[in-house]
Amino acid sequence: MSTRVRPAGTTAVATTAAAVSSLAVSTGFTGIVSDARWVLPVALAVAVVAGVGLLGRTLRWWPPLVVLAQLCALVVLLSALFTGQAVLGFLPGPAAFGELSGLLGQAMQVAREGVPPVPAEPPLQVLLCLGLGVVALLVDVIAVAAGVPAVAGLVLLCVVAIPASLAPNMLPWWTFAAGAAGFALLLACAGSHRQAASASSPLARFDHRGVVLVAAAGVLAVLSGVVFTGVGTEGRLPGGASTGYGSANGGIGLRPFTSLRGQLDRDDPVDLFRVSGLPQPTYLRAMTLQHFDPGRGWELGKLTSGVDAGQHPLPLPDGTETLAAGPSATVRIDPVGYRDPWLPIFGVPRGVTGMGLQWNYDPTSGVVFTQVRQESRPYVEDVALPSPSPQQLRAASGPASVDPAYSDASGVSPRIADLARRITADAPTDFDKAAALQRFFTDRSNGFRYDLSTAPSTSGNALEDFLFRGKRGFCEQYASSMGVLLRSVGVPARVAVGFTPGHRDGDERVITTNDAHAWVEAFFPRYGWVTFDPTPLTDGRTALPEYLSPPAPAPSPTPAPGESQQPSPEPSTVPSQTPAPGDAEQPPVPEADRPGGSGAWIAVGAVPLAVLALGAAPLGLREFRRRRRLAVVRSGSAGAASAAWDELLDEHTDRSGHRPDASGTVRSTATALVESAELPEDAARSVDDLVTAVEHEWYAPAGHSVATGVAAPAEALPRALAALRDGAPLPWRHRLVPRSVLPAARRDRAES
Incomplete structure (x- = not known):
């Protein structure tokens, strides 16, 4: 009994169709990933899997060997793209496998805790390349090697369902059209090749092999759905019900900084709030983070049940005995593009109305939240914006009448604690310590700069890497670091997450995704929580209160002989920038002497x-x-x-x-x-x-x-x-x- 072998040309067409269909359905991930840095690595992964499969089938390799070669090629590609310790730059060794394992661990943490859309950082790129590379391999085996493309549709459908179930909004229409077109192409190409390869009917060819493949594809689709639908949550609040926003397991199911980074990484800013009646620029606080873990960073502490946010007046924040002089106002906040179980508020709220029922205010953390899923609507806040003077804050003394967790510095390395003591060595009061720590980050001579791309970690301690080596990051790194340094010198501190004041638009202020921000709040007896912002922003978004108005700058020290650096001339006469492709001179193309000559x-x-x-x-x-x-x-x-x-x-x-x-x-x-x-x-x-x-x-x-x-x-x-x-x-x-x-x-x- 002879076995009919599919011609090489038809195999190439079917392989290409399988790769195109895998890429087409992957477009759905644009709905849950905030930028396109993942597209090229994923395209390379799919191309490598398809190319090795085509090569193996052309050389008549044993089918399991073809699959093994495809997996090995995928691992080699991941090592070359995402590791710095691969042998010869691309071969995976123990060090490279360790790097990939670490990246996948970080990716799974984002998958469990991130809020779509999430930024396409290298860990997530590795996860997408591996996942979609395996999907491309399954489609290649089922549709091309086994010749049953309809069964591959189960895997493709699962890939489409993953981002559709996770995206906060409807996926773009063109992603569904692309997926449908890819599957149609797969069916058309494979179908015509089956007719060329065999005269038997499709039903006759759907033997026990087809049954096994259908069952296996169904199991894989279900397992993939179980794994990938863990990506992202809208947020889990302690003590909530199993429906809506709540979760009965306690704690919080998202990393606030993941959502913050996702907003800042957007290519096009989105309007989130329109605010009217705000007497002065100030920060809009969504949540505060109480607990610091050296391995995981800052996390939300346990929320109390709080009080009804609609009651008036609301109780003062814990530990606040008096409100310092400052303006009061009635502020209207319209969440035009914002939906979350955390209701952002300004300053010290005295009352909040209009947002609907079942919103609670927690005086301990200073946040307003809900455990019931509901639509966003405009709300009104009666707010006090206290502004204590530096003299009042210096005189603030007495026991810290707040939760001791806000002073917990356990787990902070001795090197970081020593740095905090050295920075504040000449600061006699808690206020002077906080001001000195803020100046440590904002003084350009100390080498810190704002950048959404943080320096690579070298020691395994992200905080030490930022403070002593990288000195580059965005508000997450600055607020996290200052909060830890404050606690190290005995000042209660927490990290606040929310938004800067935005920009003026007539009589209103508009707050966009570009205004997402984190800052520090330090506690002072009687006056409560006071804002500090260590992030060295240069675009005017910082809204420092009056007690932090900078004094007249001290004269720069006269450099000792030989310490003033002058720009050195570039010894090379080569231009400092690489010519753009459009500027390169194109080689002349000689005209062919006759049709089909050498010119072409x-x-x-x-x-x-x-x-x-x-x-x-x-x-x-x-x-x-x-x-x-x-x-x-x-x-x-x-x-x-x-x-x-x-x-x-x-x-x-x-x-x-x-x-x-x-x-x-x-x-x-x-x-x-x-x-x-x-x-x-x-x-x-x-x-x-x-x-x-x-x-x-x-x-x-x-x-x-x-x-x-x-x-x-x-x-x-x-x-x-x-x-x-x-x-x-x-x-x-x-x-x-x-x-x-x-x-x-x-x-x-x-x-x-």
Whole structure:
């Protein structure tokens, strides 16, 4: 009995149709992921699975071997794209598997606790690539290898159902159209090939193999639905019922910062609130976080049952005995694009009306919440905006009459506690300590900067990485850090999550997703919770109260000789930016002498060569700069120290993703580089020798010689570069596109 083999051409068409259908149904994830960074990695995963399957079937491999090869290729792709410790940059080893396991662990935490739409951070990209890669493999096996494409529809339907069940709104219509078109293409292509391959009827071919495949696909669809429908919750409140927003298991089922990050990462801001009657810009608080866990970060504490938010007057927040002088107002808040079980409020609420029934106010946490699912509607808040003076806050004394949990600093590392003590060493009162900690973050000379892309973790302690190495992040990192530092010096603190005041639009203020924010509230006896904001925003969104109005700036200290850093000239004459593809000169295409002549072939060959040349341009530019600088360094001529310094900064940028801040002195920049890269002592000494040579070259009078015992740039630079390369191996993608040749904005996107 002979076995009819499907022609290679028909197999290629069916394989392509299976891959296209898998990609088509994956478009539904645009409804639960806030940006498109996941699309290209997922497309590569599906293409690799389809390509290996086609290769195996063309070479007549044993079918289980084809599936094994597809899985191995998928793992190799994940290692190449998402790990920095793969063997040769792409082969998965124990270290790479450890990285992937960690990323998948983070992704599952987002899956359990995130609120769609969530940002497409690397952990979520790994999860989507793995999940949709496996889906593409199943579709390929069922529709192409087994020849029953209709059964593959069960898997595709499950993929469509996942984002449809999780998205807060209806998925875009075109995602359903794309999925339907992909499935139709799969049926059409596979169906025609079955007719070409066999004259038997479809019913005759639906034998025991088809029954097994239908059952297996059904089980896989159900299991996939069980796993993926754990992605995201609207929020679980303690003590709630099993319906609506509530959950009887206590605690909270979301990470507030996940939702915050998702709003800030949106490409187009969405209007959330329109506010009228607000007498002055102030923060709109949605929730406060009480508990700090070193492993998981800040979390909501246990809520009390509270009081009816509609009663008037509402009780003062716990521990507040008097409201300091400040305006009072009746503020109307219209949630035009906001729906949540947390009702954002300004200042100290005296009464809230109009939002519907079964809303509670918790004086301990200062939040208004509900446990019943209901539509958003405009509401009115009678609000007091107290503004105690610095003198009043300095004089505030006595026991902290709030929950001791707000002072809990257990689990904070000794290094962080020591930093808090050093920052506040000259601060006599709790208010002065809080103000000193805020200045620590907002003073640009300390190196902190606002960025939605945080620096990569190197120690496993995210808080220490931010405070001592990365110093780059958004409001989550700043508020979390200041809250911990406050507790470390004995000041009760909590983290508030909500919104900045937005922008004016006539007589109203408009608050959008761009205004999502986190800040710190510190407790002062009698006056209650007082706002501090350590995030160094530069766009005017900060609404600092009067007690934090900055004093006249102190004069900048006069730099000691050799400490004032001047910009160094670029030794290379190569332009600092890579030419855009549109600026590249296209090679001339000779006209063919006759139809079918050589002209068309030259044109076809020139296009991929031009694309290849443009793709290699960043690597070529970096290599040109390196060789030019090293030649100057080896020669020991004028400018050798500057060339060595520039090469060291670029090498650090290639490996860390960000260039050290050059606004300070050469020595302070070098110190930051050594700490960030965690260089060993001998390498740090080489960097110090190089800095000494740079200072001498820039500032020393003519004829003055360098101090004895200081290594020349030609000796110091190789040792420093070798330590950088040993401590942070470059993944292949950063070798091909070195981050030092990218503008800052593109460099941050490449890093994320």
